[in-house]
Amino acid sequence: MTLFVHRGTSADALASGLAELLAKPLADPFAEEVVAVPAKGVERWLAQRMSHRLGASVGQDGVSRSDGVCAGVRFLNPHSLVALILGIEQGDPWHPEQLAWAVLRAVDDSLDEPFAHTLALHLGHGMTGVEGELRRGRRYAVARRLAGLFADYAAQRPAMLADWRSGGSGDGLGGAVDDDLAWQPELWRRVLGLVDAEAPEERQARVVAELRTGRLSGLELPGRLSLFGHTRIARSEIEVLTALGEHRDVHLWLPQASPAAWSTLTEVAAGGPVPRADDDSGLLINHPLLASLGRDARELQRTLALADAVDQPLEPDESRPPTMLHLLQQDLAGDRAPTVAExxxxxxxxxxxxxxxxxxxxxxxxxxxxxxxxxxxxxxxxxxxxxxxxxxxxxxxxxxxxxxxxxxxxxxxxxxxxxxxxxxxxxxxxxxxxxxxxxxPLHTNPLLSLADQLVLLASSRLTGSEVLDLARSAPVRRRFGLDDEALERLTDWVSSVAIRWGLDAEHREAFRIRGLSQNTWQAGLDRILVGAAVDGDEIDHVGTTLALDDLDSGDIELAGRLAELVARLAGTLERMRDASTAEDWVGVLRDGVLGLADVPVKDAWQTAQLERELARVGAAAAAVGGAGLGLADVHALLVGRGAARATRSSxxxxxxxxxxxxxxxxxxxxxxxxxxxxxxxxxxxxxxxxxxxxxxxxxxxxxxxxxxxxxxxxxxxxxxxxxxxxxxxxxxxxxxxxxxxxxxxxxxxxxxxxxxxxxxxxxxxxxxxxxxxxxxxxxxxxxxxxxxxxxxxxxxxxxxxxxxxxxxGDRVQREHPVDVRLSPAPMEDVDLGELIRFFDDPAKAFLRSRLGMVLPEIDEIQHEGIPIELDGLRTWQIGERVLQSVLAGRDLEATCNAELWRGDLPPRELGYRTLHDIATEVQALAALTWRVAGVGGP
CATH class of the missing domain: 3.40.50.300 (P-loop containing nucleotide triphosphate hydrolases)
Known part of the structure; x- marks a missing residue:
């Protein structure tokens, strides 16, 4: 049995060669062919391409009708093929996603030890204050990155990990790791102690040896298999494929831009992998673009020198028209740098x-x-x-x-x-x-996105706009029946009741503000619910809660839905504060998302994907005894789980x-x-x-x-x-x-x-x-x-x-459809408010007063901080409300209390002083008004 290398300048030619190979049946008619591909897109194209040849009928002219079917072919990616050979189950403990939990546990257990001083400093161990908190929030992200590095070491330089396992600290090239990285070998040994499985480099060495001797049991692979379309294959995978080729035919179908360059580099590449700084193979390439862009292909040729492979190049297609593209492709294939004359x-x-x-x-x-x-x-x-x-x-x-x-x-x-x-x-x-x-998936599955949004909300101030953004997400809208009109109404309410930030007074304590419930969601919701429950013409407050007077009977249900949304959000955030392990977080996120969101039947896959991803997280963490997680850790985890993953059907x-x-x-x-x-x-x-x-x-x-x-x-x-x-x-x-x-x-x-x-x-x-x-x-x-x-x-x-x-075109002055001249406006009194509106926006005031046009209000950005001091406009607005209320016969003290409960004033003493100044001025204006009008005040 042999390892064959088939090279071609086009994937079409390689696919034709593969089809010819697969058209020859295996000895076992029930055996599946195995083809490993680098990506799902290649798999889909190759399956379609194989159907033009496999099982296709032939017409009278001897030409295939392309009516075949690609059946009995099992497509794998290189990792899954090697995993199959190595006997790795789906939950491989050495996969970076799984390994991250063992690394996290090892890091947490080692922070007080001298070898981990660098890690401890980076993660803020023993530090206090904001910087320490921020550094500790890196824990999972750092563990996941280190797990990825360890997985790369196992795939690309397994000898280094073997040395570390035996107590050494070599770099796999005959030297030692640099001093600033000397903590990694010991950390790897700690990880090995937490994972109840054979070390990855040890497992590979055992399987390669058993493959070479034919003693590997339980391997269900046919007598031949193929790898198609790769431009880079890890050194460890080459070792496995070479050993597999001892007793099976292994075919590598490699796209290579330049057969001529391959031939030129044959002697140099025979030396195998070398330090990249010593690789001068690019200097032997004639075409500058091939030298610049083709380093991966040249390095693959060096890696393949480790295997005793049979080289079988395919003939390039020279029958293309001389277009600019094809001329360039031909020069690349022939490794020719055209002269000026050419x-x-x-x-x-x-x-x-x-x-x-x-x-x-x-x-x-x-x-x-x-x-x-x-x-x-x-x-x-x-x-x-x-x-x-x-x-x-x-x-x-x-x-x-x-x-x-x-x-x-x-x-x-x-x-x-x-x-x-x-x-x-x-x-x-x-x-x-x-x-x-x-x-x-984080961008295509709104439930995964919602889970991440909840984690971010748990560490936020819960401003009015943040919660409204949550309500605007499609799954939340569906759960609570919020259409565009309802969302617009909620936005108006949030502005009217002066919700700025914070769930309630207790939530604000995390931000070092104690005992202040003004401008929180709880205070605002109380105003909305009281407004929905009482008749504003008879009762305008209950206790110290001022009723929102902008509600009618049709708003009662909407107010209830808003209260339910905030209550469910508050419950989820409270559970997040108590969550510590991955198992806790999985339960909180699942319940929180499903309690706040709903999807139509056709999108039920979104719920299944959410539960599947969360279940994998819980299972991986439980395998090493769990690990403590904070909000920043969970956010990094969700972003990592939601990274791009191609699917065959796309x-x-x-x-x-x-x-x-x-x-x-x-x-x-x-x-x-x-x-x-x-x-x-x-x-x-x-x-x-x-x-x-x-x-x-x-x-x-x-x-x-x-x-x-x-x-x-x-x-x-x-x-x-x-x-x-x-x-x-x-x-x-x-x-x-x-x-x-x-x-x-x-x-x-x-x-x-x-x-x-x-x-x-x-x-x-x-x-x-x-x-x-x-x-x-x-x-x-x-x-x-x-x-x-x-x-x-x-x-x-x-x-x-x-x-x-x-x-x-020429600018044409269009005739006005109506006479634009307006008759003089009648003489009438102009109040102060109308005068202010005119000077604030003359054009808008003109359209409103002279043409009777009511322009839609453009919502200004709501200031989301607790009011500390009022500008002139805000002070005038409060004073105008108090003055009009007093002139209408209402008690000044009751009016001032209503303003305190409204939420527009600064809190506590700041608000009392501001309101006292306003009340003093209002008393003087009211007295003057009554004297001018010749009436007595109340």
Whole structure:
């Protein structure tokens, strides 16, 4: 049995080779084929691609009808394949999510010991005050990060962990770990003592030995298996696959941009992995773009030298038309850097838009440009369909709402051609169906988001706006029956009863304010409920609670729903204060979310996912005896559990797919769009983790995020069959200042300009105006700069065309539909309030008094602090209320008490003094008013 390495420049060729292999049946007709893939997107594409060959019928012309089915094939990812071989159950204690709890327990138990002094200082052990509290809030986040580091050590440098287990402190390369990291070996030994399982490096060494001798029992794998589409395989996984190849055929199907570069590096790579600082293999590469972007592929070749593999390269496809994209791909495949003469001999016409780079003003403008580019591609090529187009971006969460707004308004795809769309005034892209494939559950499941929101509320002041934001979330609205009108009503009530922050006086004690219930939710709710219970014409207060006089009989139920919402929230937050272990937190979060939220039947999966994630947390923590958790720890835990996870069903559904750059990196598409390749965003910042032993002296084959992102760009270029579209922020959206492209994108632009000449290359980078309705986008400017060949307008937006046409047209003075001259206003008394309103906003006062127009009030931002002093307007408002009440015959003392209970005055002595000054002035004004009017006061 053998380990085979199949190399090809395209995934299509590799898939064809795999299909030929799988078409030959196994000896056992009931055995499943096993194929490991790097991502769910590759799995979906490969399954569809296999169905074109496996079981497909053949027509009379000898051509397959592509009517087969991909059955009897078990797809795994490399980790799950290795886990299957190693006999790891689903709850692997050495997986970072599980291991974090053991690390947390070990850290907590070691903080008083000398070796953990660095950790203790970082986590605020023994510190008091705010800084100590903030540092202690890092506990779970630090434990999870360390668990990830330990898992990386096990996968990429297992010899180091073996040395640590035996009492050493080596770095796996013959040296010792640096002094500032000397606490890690001892911490790892403490973790080993808490986990009742074989150490990961020990387990792997045992399984590899048993695989080589054929003594591993219980391994249910067929006589052959394949790994497809990988550009990086960890050293530990190579060891397992090599041992597996002793008694089975193992096939590696690897996309490689350049067979020529592989051949060039064969002798150098035979030396195996070396320290990255000593690796000079990039100097042997001729094409500068291949040298810059292809380090991951070169390092994989070094790692594979550890295995005694049979190399079986596939023949590259040379039958492509000489477009700008294909010329670049051929140069990369052949590792050729064109000479000046070769470049000048290649002339690319203006119509060749196979590589497009668009410099835009910010993220929103990039998406607008993208939809026009896609609409134009569909218009110009009737054979192109949305499923042939892939959109990838480094930060899918940032672009998700922009893409939904630009593409997702139609919901269905029209049957008519793109050029017939948009006749209703909308952009044709509004009819495209779009699927965003790998968003984080924290953003797609509102119940998980609500759980995190509750944790954040537990450490907040519970301001009026924070609780109203909770009420506005869709699951909470559904639970309490809150429509838009009800939410608007609640917002008015919160402002009217002066709810600022704090649940009640007891809740405020955590913020060092004692015995003050004014402006809390409890005080405000009391006012609302009293207002709902009493007749405001007869009773305006109960005890010291002033009734809200803005309620009618129809508001009683809404007031009750608000009280129930706040009561359930208060109960959840009270339980959170008592929660300490993971088990406590799981129960509190489950009960809190399900008590505050409800989802429709079609979204029942959201509840199941919430309970599943919480159950996993509880089980993992219980496995090591539990650990204490604070609010910051739980927040970090929920954010980690809610990270992006791709699902198989999100890809290749016939829609236009949007995803990050990992899941579909090498999957062929006719059009590949890369959005957001901005400087500082791509490649990802790779500031080394100061606690990472591997980062101190990295070895080839060990993961590096910047190299990985560069390889992703190279894979995307090689997977495009027809067009590559790239957008980036070339200008500041506020100042218009020029921004440089990211370094890899700049290298790509330079490489294209060294590949060929001609009008097509001259138009490689398109600089777009700030606004979509700029005349240059729409072909309506007489001196326009053409953005597309042959003078075609760039934009397909009818609304933008209308705006551009109107802006360029003559300004026409329209006749007024009515006589604008108003008759003189009648002479009448003007009160002080009306005079103040006029000087405050003359235009609004004119519209109200002369035209009878009532403009909607625009809510100002409510000040959410406890009032300490009043400005002139607030003082006048309180004084005006007191004066009008006294003039109406009400007792001054009762009126002042009502103002104290209202919540607008500063608390305690500050409020008493302010009210005393107001009352004194009111008495004088009232006496003067009665004397002028010739009547006696009460």
């Amino acid at each position: 470049r000048d001999a290649r002339s690319v016409p203006a119509a060749d838009r196979s590589i497009q780079v668009h410099a835009c003003h910010g993220q929103s403008r990039q998406v607008e440009v993208l939809r026009d580019v896609i609409a134009d591609l569909l218009e110009q090529d009737p054979t192109l369909e949305p499923r042939d187009i892939l959109v990838m971006c480094p930060d899918v969460e940032a672009y998700s709402p922009l893409i939904h707004a630009a593409f997702g308004l139609g919901g269905v795809v029209r049957d008519t051609a793109v050029r017939d769309a948009g006749t209703d005034g909308s952009h044709p892209a509004h009819t495209f169906r779009v699927r965003i494939a790998d968003r984080a 890809f290749r559904t016939g829609t236009l797919t949007v995803c990050t750059m990992v899941p579909m990196r090498s999957v062929p598409h006719r059009v590949v769009c890369l959005v957001g390749l901005d400087h500082g965003v791509f490649p990802r910042a790779s500031t080394p983790d100061g606690d990472d032993v591997l980062a101190r002296r990295p070895v080839t084959g060990e993961r590096d995020t910047r190299s990985e992102d560069r390889q992703l760009l190279l894979d995307a270029l090689m997977s495009a069959g027809q067009t590559v579209v790239i957008t980036y922020s070339g200008f500041d959206e506020h100042t218009g200042a020029t921004r440089e492209p990211s370094v890899p994108l700049g290298e790509l632009i330079d490489a294209v300009r060294r590949t060929a000449t001609g009008p097509g290359v001259d138009r490689l980078v398109t600089e777009h105006p700030l606004q979509p309705f700029d005349a240059r986008n729409l072909g309506v400017a007489g001196d326009r700069v053409e953005l597309l060949p042959e003078g075609r307008p760039f934009s397909y937006d009818p609304a933008a065309l209308s705006a551009a046409t109107r802006a360029l």
